[in-house]
Amino acid sequence: MPEVPLQADGLVRHPRPYPTESLFGYILRLAEDNGYPTPHRILALVGIRDTHFSSRRIPLRELARIAHRDLCELDQIAYCTGPRQYCILGRPVANYELKARDQVSLCPECVRSAGFIEAQWDLELMTGCPVHRTRLLSCCPKCHLSLRWLRPGKLECTCGAMLGRVDGSMLPEDEAELLEVVRCKVLGLQVSQESSTGMPISQLSALSLRGLLSLMRTLARFHLQLRTVKQLDDPQSVVTAAAYVLRSFPANFHALLWKIGEQDVRERCGSAVRSQFSEIYASIFKFRAGDAPETWDFLGSAFLDFAINQWCRGVVDHKLLPRLQKSIPKRLITRDEFGKRFGIGKRTLRRVLAVKSIRTITLHHGKKNRTFIDLQQLHEPPSAPGKIFTLPTAAAAIGIGARALSKLRASGHFEVKYLLTRDGYHERDIKQFIERLLALNPNPTNKTLPSDCITLRQAMCRYHGTGEGGASIIRALLSGELRVLGNVDGTVRGLFVSQAEFWQFGKNDRARQNGNARTCSEVRKEICCDWGCVEGLVSVRLLDGWNTPTGLRISEESIAMFKKKYVSLLSIAREMGRISRTLMRHCARKHIPILMVKHPSKETMHAFVRIKDRNAVLSYRPRCLWNKPQSSIQQSAWLTDEVYAAQVYPRLREASLSQIAAAIGLSIAYASEIRTGRRRPHPRHWQALAELAGAAPFPVTCKVGIQNQCLSTGAFGGLTD
Numbered sequence: 001m002p003e004v005p006l007q008a009d010g011l012v013r014h015p016r017p018y019p020t021e022s023l024f025g026y027i028l029r030l031a032e033d034n035g036y037p038t039p040h041r042i043l044a045l046v047g048i049r050d051t052h053f054s055s056r057r058i059p060l061r062e063l064a065r066i067a068h069r070d071l072c073e074l075d076q077i078a079y080c081t082g083p084r085q086y087c088i089l090g091r092p093v094a095n096y097e098l099k100a101r102d103q104v105s106l107c108p109e110c111v112r113s114a115g116f117i118e119a120q121w122d123l124e125l126m127t128g129c130p131v132h133r134t135r136l137l138s139c140c141p142k143c144h145l146s147l148r149w150l151r152p153g154k155l156e157c158t159c160g161a162m163l164g165r166v167d168g169s170m171l172p173e174d175e176a177e178l179l180e181v182v183r184c185k186v187l188g189l190q191v192s193q194e195s196s197t198g199m200p201i202s203q204l205s206a207l208s209l210r211g212l213l214s215l216m217r218t219l220a221r222f223h224l225q226l227r228t229v230k231q232l233d234d235p236q237s238v239v240t241a242a243a244y245v246l247r248s249f250p251a252n253f254h255a256l257l258w259k260i261g262e263q264d265v266r267e268r269c270g271s272a273v274r275s276q277f278s279e280i281y282a283s284i285f286k287f288r289a290g291d292a293p294e295t296w297d298f299l300g301s302a303f304l305d306f307a308i309n310q311w312c313r314g315v316v317d318h319k320l321l322p323r324l325q326k327s328i329p330k331r332l333i334t335r336d337e338f339g340k341r342f343g344i345g346k347r348t349l350r351r352v353l354a355v356k357s358i359r360t361i362t363l364h365h366g367k368k369n370r371t372f373i374d375l376q377q378l379h380e381p382p383s384a385p386g387k388i389f390t391l392p393t394a395a396a397a398i399g400i401g402a403r404a405l406s407k408l409r410a411s412g413h414f415e416v417k418y419l420l421t422r423d424g425y426h427e428r429d430i431k432q433f434i435e436r437l438l439a440l441n442p443n444p445t446n447k448t449l450p451s452d453c454i455t456l457r458q459a460m461c462r463y464h465g466t467g468e469g470g471a472s473i474i475r476a477l478l479s480g481e482l483r484v485l486g487n488v489d490g491t492v493r494g495l496f497v498s499q500a501e502f503w504q505f506g507k508n509d510r511a512r513q514n515g516n517a518r519t520c521s522e523v524r525k526e527i528c529c530d531w532g533c534v535e536g537l538v539s540v541r542l543l544d545g546w547n548t549p550t551g552l553r554i555s556e557e558s559i560a561m562f563k564k565k566y567v568s569l570l571s572i573a574r575e576m577g578r579i580s581r582t583l584m585r586h587c588a589r590k591h592i593p594i595l596m597v598k599h600p601s602k603e604t605m606h607a608f609v610r611i612k613d614r615n616a617v618l619s620y621r622p623r624c625l626w627n628k629p630q631s632s633i634q635q636s637a638w639l640t641d642e643v644y645a646a647q648v649y650p651r652l653r654e655a656s657l658s659q660i661a662a663a664i665g666l667s668i669a670y671a672s673e674i675r676t677g678r679r680r681p682h683p684r685h686w687q688a689l690a691e692l693a694g695a696a697p698f699p700v701t702c703k704v705g706i707q708n709q710c711l712s713t714g715a716f717g718g719l720t721d
């Protein structure tokens with residue numbers, strides 16, 4: 001093999017450049033391999049006068065000649081492809097994306113394992129090594145001076161120190177993932193698709209290198225709230241900010257948009273979203289670095305999703321990313337669009353919105369107000385195919401009265417989800433309502449009705465409570481006030497509840513209807529007296545009552561107050577198995593005060609005693625009854641027929657009926673007959689009548705007379721404590 005003659009301007013060794021090698025790195029390696037202490041000599045050989053890396057425009061033809069390489073090999077790793085056109089390994093980048101010529105930083109581990117300096121370290125934004133998860137070395141660990149290209153070797157400082165492993169904090173996960181995309185982009189490698197930080201790795205790696213770097217700077221600029229990209233002077237902060245915005249995509253991106261929107265856009269401002277976010281919109285979507293529009297769709301979709309579904313303060317018009325609008329389901333749509341989508345006419349639409357209480361958003365756009373419908377509030381489509389029933393058929397299908405059903409619909413208990421027309425009942429709604437009612441039954445269907453229970457069918461027939469039909473019963477069932485205990489036949493009508501509970505419900509329901517008041521009939525049962533007596537108690541203000549179109553109503557409170565103080569003599573008599581007249585006599589004898597209440601129109605009276613006298617009344621023993629008449633007969637020996645007719649009877653006309661009735665313990669009617677003379681009382685009453693008439697000394701201190709006077713004034717000093 002003939003020896004190659006040594007050329008004066010040539011080099012001894014001619015290593016070939018690696019396809020992914022940095023051009024400056026290659027020159028350094030060329031010098032190192034040929035034993036030069038710095039690349040000065042190489043630079044001098046290629047004709048660079050100041051023998052510095054003062055320009056990226058290395059005369060490649062010269063270099064190829066001295067290095068004995070093909071020009072095309074060097075062209076692959078050149079920094080310039082034309083005037084003002086910069087690139088890295090053939091991939092176009094902006095000039096400012098390349099590190100300044102006097103700045104050197106690299107990962108020594110990567111250089112050692114590759115055997116050369118890779119091109120990615122020429123990029124300014126390459127601030128860490130994603131392979132070794134370290135920061136880069138930019139200063140000599142020994143002399144602490146910045147690394148320079150003019151040094152003896154790839155891993156050797158001018159001071160002679162060998163560049164070793166970089167100590168310090170690990171590169172954060174998100175930055176490492178982002179830088180790995182950049183590294184693979186530069187070196188033309190496949191990026192692993194997986195991301196542990198939620199970064200859109202595959203979408204980012206589909207971008208061109210220039211587009212990717214530009215996106216990183218744009219996002220960092222908005223995240224760091226700077227006015228222009230030029231203010232981003234620290235590459236490290238750019239990478240950190242961009243990695244933050246891009247991780248958990250699109251959540252952090254949306255958060256960035258929220259931040260921008262809330263700073264710049266007034267609340268409920270209705271202008272176009274595109275103009276509200278014009279700055280970031282233009283920065284991201286106007287400059288695409290020659291990439292196909294689809295490659296930016298992931299950002300466009302995220303932006304549109306934000307505009308449509310999150311940012312409810314702007315109009316998303318057809319100009320905003322029209323290509324993507326078709327594929328992204330809208331959240332806010334106009335009423336016309338809503339109507340078209342569900343086949344609803346304008347008139348029905350208004351009702352549908354009201355019935356389904358779908359949220360609408362009004363945006364003020366100039367002088368116009370634009371109303372949008374929030375589809376997120378629409379949990380079910382407003383219409384569905386199905387039969388429409390009339391009110392009677394629907395009610396019959398459910399098993400309740402038509403009146404009840406219409407009341408339930410009016411009160412919202414019967415939910416209208418599917419119907420669009422004003423009248424009629426959708427079969428799905430009916431079915432759902434029946435299911436809802438049947439689901440109230442906690443037990444399996446019970447064929448026999450327990451004796452203390454009542455089916456819904458019976459309850460509906462019997463209950464006429466508050467003019468709501470059976471609606472209030474159904475409401476009570478749905479609210480749980482009435483507990484369903486079982487079902488006799490598996491239909492709504494077959495549901496049964498406890499009779500006692502139903503009775504109590506009826507009472508409560510009427511009270512509720514009457515504003516926490518009870519009817520006369522309820523009070524009558526409660527305090528054990530008659531209708532008139534209740535009115536009497538109201539007239540003397542012992543009960544608090546008022547008139548309504550459907551009759552007198554008594555407040556719950558006053559009933560409770562009254563029951564605390566008084567008890568009806570009738571109820572004690574029933575308890576003892578006596579008649580109240582007997583007990584009245586007993587009270588008169590024992591000086592137990594009685595509250596006599598007069599019927600407002602009739603001459604009947606009703607007696608109450610104080611609660612504290614109840615035991616005294618209960619102490620009554622029949623023996624006394626036997627003794628009393630005997631003694632009274634004995635005492636009234638002087639009272640003959642003649643004496644009664646001549647002395648007692650005429651004077652009775654002066655006495656009031658109530659006085660007479662109280663004295664003898666008989667009814668007002670009977671007293672009236674005695675007074676008119678139609679009836680002559682039994683001789684055992686004569687003594688009492690004689691005492692009343694003043695024909696004999698008045699031995700019984702019955703306060704009835706006084707009582708009645710007091711009643712008329714409403715004062716009860718004598719009876720109350």
Ligand SMILES: [Zn+2]
Pocket residue numbers: 107108109110111129130131132133
């Ligand atoms: Zn490394």
Ligand SMILES: [Zn+2]
Pocket residue numbers: 140141142143144145157158159160161
């Ligand atoms: Zn050094």
